[in-house]
Amino acid sequence: MNRAVAKDPEEGGRGLGAEVGPGGAVSGEERLARAALTRIVEPGDERGGRWLRECGAVELVRRLTGTDGAAERLGGMTPKRLAGYRLRAERAEPERDLAAITALGGRFVCPGDREWPSQLDDLGDVRPTGLWVRGPRDLRLWALRSVAVVGARACTPYGSHMAAGLGAGLAELGWVVVSGAAFGVDGAAHRGALAVGGATAAVLACGVDVPYPRGHAELIGRIAEQGLVIGELPPSDHPTRGRFIQRNRVIAALTRGTVVVEAEYRSGSLVTARCAQRLGRLSMGVPGPATSGLSAGVHELLRGEAVLVTDASEIVELVGDMGELAPARTGPVHPRDLLDPVTARVLDALPGRGAADGREVARTAGTSADEALGRLYELHSLGFVERDGEGWRLAPPATRRDDARRGGT
Missing domain, CATH: 1.10.150 (DNA polymerase; domain 1)
Incomplete structure (x- = not known):
């Protein structure tokens, strides 16, 4: 047997001791x-x-x-x-396990295989021995552009809504949504991606032929058909509490960043995010109500090195390539915001009730009488003010809105 260091064909690998044959394939x-x-x-x-x-x-x-x-x-x-x-x-x-995964249409991916995601090598001695995989997609290629969305199993409607929205938004932007197929946030994120025909992968704490939780058997089946179902454990193996915790390190290492939607202080989702931080990946959190115990863990994460995010575009700005920026966020622009400073000052000089003549307005605004008069006529054409005998008054609010729109401001 030829012993060689396993290397990713494009990224060089990290030399953690896989044995490969002369042609580069795992023996x-x-x-x-x-x-x-x-x-x-x-x-x-x-x-x-x-x-x-x-x-x-x-x-x-x-x-x-x-x-x-x-x-x-x-x-x-x-x-x-x-x-x-x-x-x-x-x-x-x-031999029986390999035959079982083949019968499922899956495969066993080892370090040294072309499909092996070399970022898992960052785990060092806790790197998976290999990964059992179901699904038609290329694991290495999908992992290159993937984001983990994780959170509470017993999430609130807000958490479910946010997870589904993030899953759909990331998928529409061309990213793979990775999660653990659990109830709550995980399931919502997977469903959000699937709803828009996007890419999603589930990392299980059991054999990839074991639908766990049982209530997500249909969801896991859909993911296996359209995306990827991944696990460290061989076919038929069942989950344990410790395996769920260990599963989280794979999610963190496989993806470019981890987003936590809802999590209490003691939550496996926080384990995933902190593992991502240790590996040099990004950790992000979606804020919730300050009074919500299910957001307390996220808020604690945000007080540290995690970054606050509210939608998919903000996530992609952090984990994506140069130029993948979130749109600028501003409040609504009102017609009054478009006035130049002197005109706005003349408008501010009019009393809230009653009328004022041009000289009074000029004195309050700090302009000459002629300039104040010219600005008042401009404001009249825009619908902000109206004549009142020899004076000027503010136009009623409804009139100001309608006339300003007609004035093209």
């Missing part, structure tokens, strides 16, 4: 070993990741399953820990 032996390790080593096991980096997948599987004492020489290995790995290794049947 069959390497793929089988990595598939087996997804049964043996839990996602996010830093010790296992270090052994994988030091030994390579094939050698690590040999040591964990062999009886020659080589496993005991792994740094940090104890008899109790080894017994746990070997117990799990008894049920590792990588």
Whole structure:
């Protein structure tokens, strides 16, 4: 077997120990070993990741399953820990798992494969051993232009509305919406992207053939048909509390930035955002009511390094390429805003009630009588003022609005 450093064909990779054949493809032996390790080593096991980096997948599987004492020489290995790995290794049947994913129309993507997203290498020793993938899209290409939208499961109608809007808006701007397919914000973000025919990917904390939560079986099926369903765990494996937490690091590393819509102080969504920060990705938050406990975690995030965002264009301005700017935001422009400073001062000099002659207006406005008179006639033509005998008064509000529109201001 030819041992070489796995590299992304365009981005160079980070050399974390994948074994590749002469043509650059991951060898069959390497793929089988990595598939087996997804049964043996839990996602996010830093010790296992270090052994994988030091030994390579094939050698690590040999040591964990062999009886020659080589496993005991792994740094940090104890008899109790080894017994746990070997117990799990008894049920590792990588050929069957690979056949199962193929039957689903999916594949097992390893470091060194062309489809492997090299940004996952930023995770170092907690990088996924490999990813089980369902869906017709190219994982690496989709990940290059992706944003995570995450948040509370028990979200409010406001949170659901914002997540769906962000999902739809990002998809319409050509971005892939990544989330965890959970109830609440995750599901709303996926549905928002799907509603506009956009791109979305779900990262699961279980096998990609396990619809979890059960209530999202149809949604996960739609994502698998139109986008991507991704997981570190082999087919048929079920989620646990710890696996949900570990899943979040993959979401953070895979995407250019993470947006949190609603989250309490203790929330897995905040774990995702803070992991994104540690990896040098952007973390963003959508503000909510100051009195809402479901927005308390987001607000705490915003008090740190997270950036406040309110729509998809603001997100893209942060994570996108040069020139992808959000539109300028201004309040409404009223006809009075278009007056030059002297004319506006003459208008301000008229009393709120009653009339004033031209000399009084000039004195208050600080202009000459002739200039004040000229400005008053201009204001009359625009519908702001009207004659009252020898004096001038403000026009009724309705008249001012209608005449100003007719005046072309």
